[in-house]
Amino acid sequence: MSPTDIDTQANDLLQFIDASPTPYHAVRETARRLTAQGFRELDERESWSLKPGDKVFVIRGDTSIAAFQLGTKPVDTTGFRLVGSHTDSPNLRLKPNAPVNRHGYQQLGVEIYGGVLLHTWTDRDLSLAGRVVTLHNGRPQHHLVDFRRPLLRVPNLAIHLNRGVNTEGLKLNAQEHMVPVLGLESAGPAELKGLLVEELGRSGVKAAADDLLGYDLCLYDLQPSTRSGLHGEFLHAPRLDNLASCHTGLTALLKDTGPREATVGVVLYDHEECGSRSAQGAASPFLKDLLERIVQAHSDGRADAFHRAIRRSFMVSADMAHAVHPNYSSMHEPKHQPQLGGGPVIKTNVNQSYATDGESWGYFAALCKEAGVTPQHFVTRTDLGCGSTIGPITAGQLGIRTVDVGNPMLSMHSIRELAAASDVARMVAVLSRFFA
Known part of the structure; x- marks a missing residue:
């Protein structure tokens, strides 16, 4: 990862956050970036006409947005490659x-x-x-x-x-x-x-x-996002959880919009922080509705096309992860202490607060290897409760293979949070391999 790439991605993330003080503004900024790269907005109330290679996005409730680039091959033969995140913050x-x-x-x-x-x-x-x-x-x-x-x-x-x-x-x-x-x-x-x-x-x-x-x-x-540290290695910003993951997924999608065989996309939900139970949250039919309509327009037309597409699909649920805290290291599981600047974190919980299993862990680890990145691992202490993400909700609703990942951070759910500048480019590199 070149210093130039690290600086470019980190600074762009801070600009994205400052343009997005609320989920409404985050969706507007996301739509602006998509439109600038040739994506067109679809209206759920209208009929859709789609063809291979189309780049489209849909907004629901002004606070959730999903964007797709249709592949050159029918989606029931390639499946979807999706990154899911959330636009809201406490x-x-x-x-x-x-x-x-x-x-x-x-x-x-x-x-x-x-x-x-x-x-x-x-x-x-x-x-x-x-x-x-x-x-x-x-x-x-x-x-x-x-x-x-x-x-x-x-x-x-x-x-x-x-x-x-x-x-x-x-x-x-x-x-x-x-x-x-x-x-x-x-x-x-x-x-x-x-x-x-x-x-x-x-x-x-x-x-x-x-x-x-x-x-x-x-x-x-009102304090703007900024960088700090002896070498500018830290990011200080509000809403890193989870605009940082929205940004990396979106950046990877837009990094190369040339033809792809598989249909790829991002879905950025609202209301994750309060349980996802809304018309546009992860517990809603928002994603399922969109995937069904894409399959209907971009498959061989057989009745089981949607189900075959789902079984060939994979989702990366991207939500920020807990880095080890230097002043509270005892609150972390001793063998799973992600470091700031150490790269993407694979999050696991056997009770399904995270959707990761051995198969999806291996899939993401292979992507990291292709991108020249070494993943880290997070597991909550056995005597502490574990937070959750959109991952298990999406996996449970669609039956889609899912891995929960995120970049490490400190001060999660503070008005100003802390992350490492170098981790932004690393996650973008891995998700770019996922979309390739």
């Missing part, structure tokens, strides 16, 4: 009736989305971004917004009023202690609808407060 999200006035402060009520490390969200310059729904000509219309300026803050309690915080730990109640401040009541009203109308106006959308029908708004840290 964060704070506004409640429907968000404005709260307490003790002279104007605040916005939030819900906790996913498994947030709450303390990392305190004393940060926070902004708002997401989707707003307005009434236009009698019909709902969706718009993306991003305030891109310091707007909110969750202030810590002074140590003078919490003397035991450094010895007993910071204990945060999500309902009481995580409500961000927006302003002072004495400074004048700051109506949320007015703020949204003003922000929509900046992007050319004319709307009145009465036109606002709903919103899906996320808080995010």
Whole structure:
């Protein structure tokens, strides 16, 4: 892996993350990159006309996206080669009736989305971004917004009023202690609808407060992604879990869009962090619907074509992995301690929190060997619970062979996470071999 390639891929990942403060923006940025490489969008409500070599993508719910390049051979004879990831990350999200006035402060009520490390969200310059729904000509219309300026803050309690915080730990109640401040009541009203109308106006959308029908708004840290370390070897960024895996899958798909025999694709789901149970999550029929329609348009037409295609298919479930922590090494299984900068991690759990088995492990290990990369392995300590991914969900729904992998990282589910710059290019190299 050349230093130039490492720098290029790492810096491009940071640009991808900064353009994607929410799943809505991540899908928009993904679609922008696909369109620039000749992919065209398909509408699930319409009939599709597909032919070998077509490059297409589909968006569902504004937060999940799947892209495919059809192979030169019928898909029922080659199967699909798929990379699956997720666009969402743990964060704070506004409640429907968000404005709260307490003790002279104007605040916005939030819900906790996913498994947030709450303390990392305190004393940060926070902004708002997401989707707003307005009434236009009698019909709902969706718009993306991003305030891109310091707007909110969750202030810590002074140590003078919490003397035991450094010895007993910071204990945060999500309902009481995580409500961000927006302003002072004495400074004048700051109506949320007015703020949204003003922000929509900046992007050319004319709307009145009465036109606002709903919103899906996320808080995010304004500090840009960056590199650090003596040699720039570290990446510091929000949402590495799991935009980093979305980026590597997408980059590998777009790295060489010349003719391929097999049909290849990526599927980037929303709602993994809260269980995948939604119309566009991994537990939905989103991927199955798309694969069935592709088989129908790109096979020999026999009734069992879809089932034959699935049995010839393989999925790489790409989600970030736990690197060994230098200050908490005892929390890691002694023989499975992935290193930052050590390359892709194969994740295994015999109770199927990960979908990896000996066959899929061997398949991915062979790809690593072809790419000149040595894989690492992760297994959770036997006395600890294991997190899960979209891998077992997809494998269980489709019966598709699946391996769970990811690049190693620290500070998972923090507002700012840490990974190694060199691992980005390594994973792209392996997934490029997978798509070749």
